[in-house]
Amino acid sequence: MSTLPSATAKAPVGVSAHAHEPAETAHASLAFHPAPGATATFIGDLRELFKFKVTAMVLITTWAGFYLGSLDSGISSIQRGLLNTLIGVGLASAGSSALNEALERKSDAKMIRTANRPIASGRFSLAQGAILGLIAVVLSGVWLLNTTNPLTAGLTLLTVFSYVAIYTPLKRVTTLATFLGAFPGAAGPLLGWTASRGQIEWPGIALFAILFVWQFPHFMAIAWLYRHDYGRAGIKMLPVVQPDGLSTVIEALFYAVLMIPVSLAPWYLHMAGIPYAIYATVLGLVYLGYTIRFARILRARSETESRMFARDLLKVSVIYLPLLLTGLMLAATVRHP
Structure with missing residues (x-):
């Protein structure tokens, strides 16, 4: 990944921490010491790939739905089920965001506000972004199926599908995409409710x-x-x-x-x-x-x-x-x- 330093990178002129080390030792040391800021850049790219702020908002609305559903059942929302729900829905949101950026990499590169996204800018490859997105979505489905209920797992995967496979490509075709995209955008509290109550009400x-x-x-x-x-x-x-x-x-x-x-x-x-x-x-x-x-x-x-x-x-x-x-x-x- 481009954020990792090359193993053949040269030390700054006049400053060599490896001046008294054998060549192979210096080479190995360089290979395991990323360039300054590389780790922070990589973490920042992951936050951007998974649209951290959007995912955080999804989790807030999901929590609200779970809280209200639990209250309706007369039980506390501070329970293992809340954490399980937030993990599963968070993975789904992060995964669909990564897949969205993979599909929109060319249009993102043409827009000022999105040109620096990791896939659009080339810091992540298309394959890396798509694989990370798919892994997150699959993990989400498996996690929710095993920790909440089939309804919540199914609705979550349907939300991902409608966002990635319907809304994203239609943005280049029709203004109706905004209306269709509002459906997956509104799913958070309903997913929280079904995770708590086990049914659509x-x-x-x-x-x-x-x-x-x-x-x-x-x-x-x-x-x-x-x-x-x-x-x-x-x-x-x-x-x-x-x-x-x-x-x-x-x-x-x-x-x-x-x-x-x-x-x-x-x-x-x-x-x-x-x-x-x-x-x-x-x-x-x-x-x-x-x-x-x-x-x-x-x-x-x-x-x-x-x-x-x-x-x-x-x-x-x-x-x-x-x-x-x-x-x-x-x-x-x-x-x-």
Whole structure:
């Protein structure tokens, strides 16, 4: 791997730690001492290959689903089953991220924000990235099947398949890929719920719906920020296909409005009481307010101003989701069907 030093690398001129050693001893010493920073670079590349931040968000939402499912069963979520679920889902997320980067290596290389990814930049080969991804996915399926239940294992592998085999290639074909990609993107809390409860139930579907709807204003902000990058790579995002921004704004607004009633679904289902309903409504109105502000991209006076509106919505979307889930977890009660 390119991050490892060559065994034939020369010592710096005038500085030789091996000046008094036999040649073969110095050669062996060099072979087992990576260049300064090589290990850190390799670890950083693994974090990027497995999309550490994305995987961390998936695990947070999975934990929320497991916690709420355990509460519904009247048992503590602090148990071996939680760790087993997080390990399995984490492996699946990491593996699908690596496979995604393997498939998108050429388009990644054309975009400023992704050109330095390990496969796109050549620090990892295609084979290395694909093999690591496949190993992680297979381990995920085996682990979840043996430590949780067949339903959770099957849903997890279906999520990986839809993300890697459907969403990823369709990004270069149609803007519909964003809608289809929201399905695997929303799977985390449902997987946590099924791992805890062993079945698909309305509360788990409600959690799935919250994640599904939340993604669209979030995605539209990202798509607008990086529309020129996406255009260079040939990825069919709405701002690329319809560069005036109107369709982008309409889609973001539609789902931001829809987010309010969808976020109240746990209240409808008696998962939480009035305090959660008030809290979720206030958060939803803030999210909607920033999405309305995002609509100013249609008459922004400069690219800098336009990017500011998109970046602000992106920041609020990232803050909104954990705040909503945390509020739900704190306010949740045991249902009485």
